[in-house]
Amino acid sequence: MxxxxxxxxxxxxxxxxxxxxxxxxxxxxxxxxxxxxxxxxxxxxxxxxGPRQLVVFESGDGAVLKDVMGKEYLDAMGGITVAHLGHGRKDLAQVAFEQMSKLEVSSNQRNLTNNNAVKLCERLSGLAAQAFPEMDGSRVYLTAGGGEGIEAAYHLALRYFNKSGPLGTSYGEGYKKQKLISFRNCYHGSTFIPASMKPEFSDYGWKRWMEGHGREVYESPSHRMFSNIDPPHELFMDVSKMKPGENVGQAAARQLEERILQEGPETVAAFVFEPVQGDGGAVDMHRDFFPLAKEICKRHSVLMIADEIMSFAKTGHWFGMELYGVCPDIMVISKGLTCGYLPAGAVIYQNYIWQTAFNNLSSKMMLSDVWQHDYTWSGHPVCSAVALRALDIIDSENLIELCAKRGREFLDILKSELEGLHVVQQVRGTGVMLGVDLISDIATDIEQKVLLEYGIVLRASTNKHCLLLTPPYVMTDEQFKKVAESLRKVLRSFATLAESAISKSRQH
Ligand SMILES: Cc1ncc(COP(=O)(O)O)c(C=O)c1O
Structure with missing residues (x-):
């Protein structure tokens, strides 16, 4: 001390x-x-x-945030979809204080690390193996956030294919296998690779970069690096692309295989997806999809990268892919890992990738064999200590099960308040990821009105027609009822506008 x-x-x-x-x-x-x-x-x-538009928070306790004027807000967004345990936990603050006083930072490069980073990797590898036998012996690369985890996962995929050719898998001609396929309506982060995977982002990323070369170049399979398929969900699948007798899960799986074949299997490195789309509005996937996608990816040597950044510890399981019983090759987590108390994330991947990408090297170390990737904050001792403590709390307080139960209860409340409103297309939820799908692109207006007039924090999706709620487990029924009632009032007040602005952003 x-x-x-x-x-x-x-x-x-x-x-x-x-x-x-x-x-x-x-x-x-x-x-x-x-x-x-x-x-x-x-x-x-x-x-x-403008008057009173900015909200400046100063403190938080449980599910309540307070701004600098002393006004209280109900935080149905869990900070920024991270604060599973609620705000103001002194036990986590104490862990950070003690660790900061002992060792505030150290390098995690080359042969350097710290005790907490080592323990965290072991713990996460163990959690992954507990969820999926294929993750037994999994490796972990620590990050500070989500998007950078996706970048690292992509780099890992490239390296895996670069090293795999001579060692037995069918593709290995350098970095030829480098394309990514993702879902429409996804969000994987705002750095270059994740932004490039979101077709709706046009300012930044691959699409913007290539547009200057003309459509025929940009859209030709020989140049296109990123492409998308419809998510297997009734409201997000373009039904005109479905074949008779197919359900949305089967249709999306077919689209995935057709896309891989169209691009050339020898060029596709990975399929990247959220098990439940977060920013997209808590969109869960048809249960037939992932088992089929796994077969397809295996058939064409395409890695499955699950973006569990938001879904980690939120769906009633540690990992969202447990919902579907399908083990991806690589999982990227963040957000709930420290329950919002400090930034941390991790890339967890199957041991066979490690064996191929790194371990089958000759005894002489070549510079080209080194993992040319590093983040200053990777394995930060304080963040790792807080993550370990947060995982202990989730475990010892049985919060994975509690999250499933609280999620169902929150969903019942939300449905009873909102279903039947004309502007509401669907109310859905998986664990504490809850979504309200609207008939119009008015989500941002709703978000603002409910915040400023009722003191409720939730989030409009970037698709403009969904609202996302990720309340902390500790939010009470009474508090959540207030969230749902306030939302109902605001949605009713938007009925006329909603009617005249039927969603343009819904892409089918
Ligand atoms: C599913 C998903 N992936 C990636 C990210 C990006 O994470 P970060 O903002 O930490 O880079 C987010 C952030 O909201 C996310 O929800």
């Missing part, structure tokens, strides 16, 4: 942050400063302007 000497604080004295010690920034000060200096994710300058 640190002494008063190295803390430089007396009992009861508060730490003052920012502005060279300017202690009491008012809401107006903060708003003006925010408007002048900060750029917000998925933001627009107009969202930071």
């Amino acid at each position: 640190p002494t008063q000497d190295n803390m430089n604080l007396q009992d009861g004295e508060k730490v003052v942050l920012g502005q060279g010690g300017k202690e009491t920034a008012t809401y107006e000060d903060l708003k003006a400063s925010d408007e002048s200096h900060q750029m917000h994710g998925f933001g627009h300058p107009l969202m930071q302007k």
Whole structure:
């Protein structure tokens, strides 16, 4: 434990942050400063302007957030789809404090690491093996967040194929196998590779980069690096593409195989997907899809990369793919790993990939054999300590089961309040991932109104017609009823507008 000497604080004295010690920034000060200096994710300058539009949080307790004016909000988004355990847990803060006082950082490069990073990898590999026998002996690469985990998983896939040719698998001509297939309506992050997988993003990523070369180049299989299929869900599948007698799961699986064949199996590295689409609006997949997708991917030597970044520990299982009983080759997790208390993530992958990509090397180490990939914050000792503690809490308090139970209860409440409203197309949920699908592209307006007028935090999907709720397990029924009732009032007030703005963003 640190002494008063190295803390430089007396009992009861508060730490003052920012502005060279300017202690009491008012809401107006903060708003003006925010408007002048900060750029917000998925933001627009107009969202930071105007009377009372910006919300500046200062503290949280359980499912309640408080802003700098003292106003309380019900956090149905769990921070940013991360805070399974709720806000303000002192036990996690204590772990961080103690670890920071002992060792705040160390390198995880080459032959360096720290005790917590090692333990976390063992723990995650064990959890994966508990979920799927194929994950026995799985390897773990630690990250700080989600998108960078997807980048690392992709790099791993490239390396696997680069090394696999001479060692027995059918493809191995350098980096020829490098294309990615993903679902429409996905979200895998905002760095280059994940952004390129989302067809609806046009500002940044591969599509933007290639557009200048003309459509015939951009859309030709010989140049196209990223392509998409419909998610196997009744509201997201283009029914005109279905064949008689097929269900949406079978139709999407057929699309996947056709796409692999169209692109050339020798060029497709991986199929990347969320087991339950998060940002897309809690979209779960038809149960027939993944078993078929697994056969298809195996047939064409395409790796399955499950983006479990949001679904980890939220669906009533540790991993969302347990819903379907299908083990992917690589899983990427983040968000719930520390339950929001610090940034952390991990790439967990089957041992056969490790054996091929790294372990079958000659005894002489070549520079080209080194994993040319590193994140400064990989295996951070404090983040790893907090992750280990969060996993202990989830385990010891049986929160995986509780999450399934609370999710069902939340869903019942949401359905009883919202089903039957004209603007509501569907209310759905898997564990604590809950979605409200609207008939119109008005989700962002709903998100804003429910936030500013009712003090409810939830999230509009980037597809504009869904709302996503990921409430912490600790939110009470009474609190959740208030969330659902407020949402009902706001949705009713939008009935006329909704009618005149039937969804354009729904892509079928
Ligand atoms: C399913 C999924 N994948 C990837 C990401 C990106 O994670 P990060 O923002 O940590 O890069 C997110 C973030 O919301 C996500 O929900």
